[in-house]
Amino acid sequence: MKSILQALAEPNRLLIVELLRTGPMGVGEIAERLSMSQPQTSKHLKVLSEAGLLQMEANANRRIYRLSAQPFQELEAWASSFRRDWEERMDRLDDYLIRLQGSD
Amino acid sequence: MKSILQALAEPNRLLIVELLRTGPMGVGEIAERLSMSQPQTSKHLKVLSEAGLLQMEANANRRIYRLSAQPFQELEAWASSFRRDWEERMDRLDDYLIRLQGSD
DNA sequence: CAGATATATTCCTCTGAAGGTATATTTTAG
DNA sequence: CTAAAATATACCTTCAGAGGAATATATCTG
Structure with missing residues (x-):
């Protein structure tokens, strides 16, 4: 519970979660839609994934993230x-x- | 939602919330039961209150906090x-x- | 094989927030 | 009125973590 709350508490991560409600999405599209840098996006996705909130599906050099x-x-x-x-x-x-x- | 999540994300504040499930409680008792300093406890209670998670009832020089x-x-x-x-x-x-x- | 593309990672900096100590404030007791 | 008790607040220090820039890694295209 603690790690879930900590992951969701960061405003940009909460935005990512809300965005992913609309469906699975690649890193680049998330970054663009939220006006975040690509590294920033990747790092937030990592935190969310480690908290179990996201699942990642690797396709070639694309990584598709979806809510868990x-x-x-x-x-x-x-x-x-x-x-x-x-x-x-x-x-x-x-x-x-x-x-x-x-x-x- | 953001302020609720942020307030709950801090481990000691989460402990306070879990403790208050057992019933309303004064600052001193919370501090003692969680081995936290009194100022630390007061500050966390303030954050939780400002997020709307707690209600405070003042009785003389005692402040009783309860979950909202x-x-x-x-x-x-x-x-x-x-x-x-x-x-x-x-x-x-x-x-x-x-x-x-x-x-x- | 040489780019080009998509993503992750590393390193650095800097700010916010948590904790400690001391003090202010309020209320009760004597 | 003075001392004690309960809580809040102010000030300071420290540190985790967020963001930026550069780079590493992997995959596709020609």
Whole structure:
């Protein structure tokens, strides 16, 4: 989770991720569309890949990057687990209020 | 989204968030439980609060911090929206395959 | 084989942000 | 009113990491 969050926290990397929502893309096209230098783009792609957020497919001298589904599902599960925290606390509050009512 | 991710990306702040899942807590207790200095803790709490992740309740000279539900719901929604991307692409693939089949 | 193209990597610089120490601020206790 | 407790803030130092320029690597074209 930590490495996913760290990878996504960098603004340009977040832009890359949002761009790749539209579909898989090569390094050059990413760099051009986001007005980033090619080395800068490659380095961000490396960080994103090492965090598991991207998959790379090598074709000749082209590298096509695409979003990987799993880490986003992990993130969704993690974020939703907080909702469960609130709900459990609500349940405990309900229990408490019911017991309070019963003890009248 | 960016500020939420940036706030959560720092390891000690992530620890604070995980700790606060167990319930609201004062600065001193957070610092002690995580073996962090008080100023360090206060500064991280400020960043988390400014990102909307925490709410603060002042009681005398105590400040009680608690998790705020909304940003985690935003994060969940954002992460889940990627799942929708895959599904849409699957639908388009289905359409394509069906059309391919029809054109036989 | 000699470019040309696409991408990765290396090296350097510099800024932002994290951590430490000291201090300010507020509130309570005596 | 004074001291203590809890927290926030200011100031300083340090370091990871982001960006730029140059170069390495691999692949295709003629």
